[in-house]
Amino acid sequence: MLDVQHMISRYGPVTALHDASFTLEGGEALALVGTNGAGKTTLVMSIAGHVIPESGHVILDNENITEIPSHIRARRGIGLVPEGRRVFPDLTVKENLITGGYVLPRSSEQQRLNDVYDIFPRLHERANQLAGSLSGGEQQMLAFGRAIMLNPKVMLIDEISLGLMPKVINECYAVLEKLREKNISIILVDQNSDAALSFADKAIWLESGHVKWQGLARDCPLSKGSAVY
Ligand SMILES: Nc1ncnc2c1ncn2[C@@H]1O[C@H](COP(=O)(O)OP(=O)(O)O)[C@@H](O)[C@H]1O
Numbered sequence: 001m002l003d004v005q006h007m008i009s010r011y012g013p014v015t016a017l018h019d020a021s022f023t024l025e026g027g028e029a030l031a032l033v034g035t036n037g038a039g040k041t042t043l044v045m046s047i048a049g050h051v052i053p054e055s056g057h058v059i060l061d062n063e064n065i066t067e068i069p070s071h072i073r074a075r076r077g078i079g080l081v082p083e084g085r086r087v088f089p090d091l092t093v094k095e096n097l098i099t100g101g102y103v104l105p106r107s108s109e110q111q112r113l114n115d116v117y118d119i120f121p122r123l124h125e126r127a128n129q130l131a132g133s134l135s136g137g138e139q140q141m142l143a144f145g146r147a148i149m150l151n152p153k154v155m156l157i158d159e160i161s162l163g164l165m166p167k168v169i170n171e172c173y174a175v176l177e178k179l180r181e182k183n184i185s186i187i188l189v190d191q192n193s194d195a196a197l198s199f200a201d202k203a204i205w206l207e208s209g210h211v212k213w214q215g216l217a218r219d220c221p222l223s224k225g226s227a228v229y
Pocket residue numbers: 011014015016034035036037038039040041042043
């Protein structure tokens with residue numbers, strides 16, 4: 001379903017991602033692990049179309065989307081929950097959700113809003129509140145909601161648990177589980193690599209932009225369950 005091959009991305013002279021390839025079926029989850037600066041965000045942003053890779057390709061449901069801009073990728077079903085959430089603090093919860101899905105037809109907007117409110121009743125309660133007044137956990141839920149407004153086929157979630165309380169982190173993973181049940185593919189970065197690896201099916205371990213290891217998440221050398229941990 002999602003097929004990423006030989007992705008190489010650079011920022012000027014810095015090659016941040018040397019050669020990453022993977023495939024992901026509907027409902028499968030991939031964890032990207034590795035220390036700061038490993039290239040996780042670069043890979044996420046290259047798939048979302050915010051970083052233009054030097055080479056490689058991204059194919060979603062047999063369509064080559066490598067060359068198409070990020071907002072069209074969003075329309076094709078690439079949902080992004082960026083690091084730091086990036087909600088609009090001066091817009092209401094509802095306005096944030098609507099802007100999240102603005103690339104899709106207005107005719108389906110109310111239905112998509114209802115879908116988000118079903119998953120996050122708290123966002124419904126706070127629909128008219130400014131996003132800047134929400135807690136960190138609620139802002140993360142809103143960031144999820146903005147991506148879900150796109151009816152995504154793939155969800156990219158960067159640094160899911162950054163700055164959140166353990167209880168809220170558990171809630172985030174419960175939402176991921178729901179998305180997985182809806183056959184949405186998930187690409188996940190979590191500074192707590194154990195949490196990401198125990199959720200995911202597959203894993204890629206990046207170091208300095210190189211794929212150091214990839215395979216089934218439960219076999220990842222960084223996993224506590226692994227024999228080489
Ligand atoms: N906008 C940018 N301009 C220049 N270098 C960048 C930029 N973003 C990231 N980098 C560099 O690319 C490398 C990978 O960074 P990143 O993908 O953010 O890693 P991670 O998300 O794993 O921490 C690092 O060396 C980082 O300094």
